[in-house]
Amino acid sequence: MIKSKVEIAPSILAADFTCLGSEVEHALKAGAEYVHVDVTDGHFVPNITIGPLVVAAIRPLVSAYGAVMDVHLMIESPDRHIRAFAEAGADILTVHVETCPDMVSTLNNIRSLGVRPGAALKPDTPLSVLQPMLSELDLVLVMSVDPGFGGQPFLPASTDRVLQVRKMLDRVGSKAELEVDGGIKAHNAAAVATAGANVLVAGSAVFGEKGSIGDNFNAIRSAANK
Numbered sequence: 001m002i003k004s005k006v007e008i009a010p011s012i013l014a015a016d017f018t019c020l021g022s023e024v025e026h027a028l029k030a031g032a033e034y035v036h037v038d039v040t041d042g043h044f045v046p047n048i049t050i051g052p053l054v055v056a057a058i059r060p061l062v063s064a065y066g067a068v069m070d071v072h073l074m075i076e077s078p079d080r081h082i083r084a085f086a087e088a089g090a091d092i093l094t095v096h097v098e099t100c101p102d103m104v105s106t107l108n109n110i111r112s113l114g115v116r117p118g119a120a121l122k123p124d125t126p127l128s129v130l131q132p133m134l135s136e137l138d139l140v141l142v143m144s145v146d147p148g149f150g151g152q153p154f155l156p157a158s159t160d161r162v163l164q165v166r167k168m169l170d171r172v173g174s175k176a177e178l179e180v181d182g183g184i185k186a187h188n189a190a191a192v193a194t195a196g197a198n199v200l201v202a203g204s205a206v207f208g209e210k211g212s213i214g215d216n217f218n219a220i221r222s223a224a225n226k
Helices: 017-030 052-064 082-088 103-112 127-136 158-171 186-195 213-224
Strands: 007-010 034-040 068-074 092-096 116-121 139-143 177-181 199-202
Touching: 007 213, 017 034, 017 052, 017 213, 034 052, 052 068, 052 082, 068 082, 068 116, 068 199, 082 092, 082 103, 092 103, 092 139, 103 116, 103 127, 116 127, 116 177, 127 158, 139 158, 158 177, 158 186, 186 199, 186 213, 199 213
Parallel strands: 007 034, 007 199, 034 068, 068 092, 092 116, 116 139, 139 177, 177 199
Antiparallel strands: none
């Protein structure tokens, strides 16, 4: 079942880190109900981004606006770091199926720390890997670009992948969020939402465009909810 309202999750990876708090607050003031934090380790993906200290730093601001701290771990051996991110203030911790040999155990570990567990898939990972864990998930993240770098163009085949995941979730009566991350812009947000996504991650389209953060955010949200 597709929710009537599609949320936009600004990704701080594209924000200006010299004034990160201000940038995040602009998005929150515009109505963002999620703040998306991309964590990379230089192994699972080539680049290195941020860690628990940044999550902890913006946690009070996210809490003040009643928003969700949505942390995406693009890292190898995520079980070693789950507790640190949970203690830093993550509300959702999403790990990649490609990095977890016992995904159900990892998801249960996340939930035991009072955090909602999610599973992410790279664009070339078969969707069938989700089947054994559907009942354990609070979120499925479909990557619509190769993970690790912001500003990449949306991969067109991703729309059908979203549609297929939506069918999988509905078939088992799952209430998990269906999130899409990569290349989301105002011009493609409606198609992705129509396919079944209810959370759209947007980084450069919110923080990197010429307009204000609020205007950019609202343009994507309006398009997604048409």
